[in-house]
Amino acid sequence: MHDDIAPMENCISAVGKILKYQPRLVGSQAEVDQLLRRWLSWLPVTEDKEEAVHVYGYICDLIER
Numbered sequence: 708m709h710d711d712i713a714p715m716e717n718c719i720s721a722v723g724k725i726l727k728y729q730p731r732l733v734g735s736q737a738e739v740d741q742l743l744r745r746w747l748s749w750l751p752v753t754e755d756k757e758e759a760v761h762v763y764g765y766i767c768d769l770i771e772r
Contacts, residue, residue, distance in 0.1 A: 712754045712755075713754060713755055716752045716753075716754055716755040716758050716759075717755065717758055719746070719749045719750070719752055719758070719762060720752065720755070720758035720759075720761050720762050722742070722746050722749075723746060723761060723762050723765045724761060724765075726739065726742065726743055726746060726765070727765045727768065743769075747766075750762070
């Protein structure tokens with residue numbers, strides 16, 4: 708495992724939590740959609756099992772919507 712994997716995966720999870728719980732902080736719906744597409748391109752989260760739960764839980768929420 709690279710030294711930067713854990714912090715990177717924590718950041719990916721943090722952005723996902725902002726998108727899920729506080730999307731208005733990102734801006735307009737178009738900006739949220741643009742960041743969501745970028746966020747998805749940062750996946751997979753595989754090393755940090757605790758954060759992976761949040762990341763993939765959010766993806767499941769998106770699919771259910």
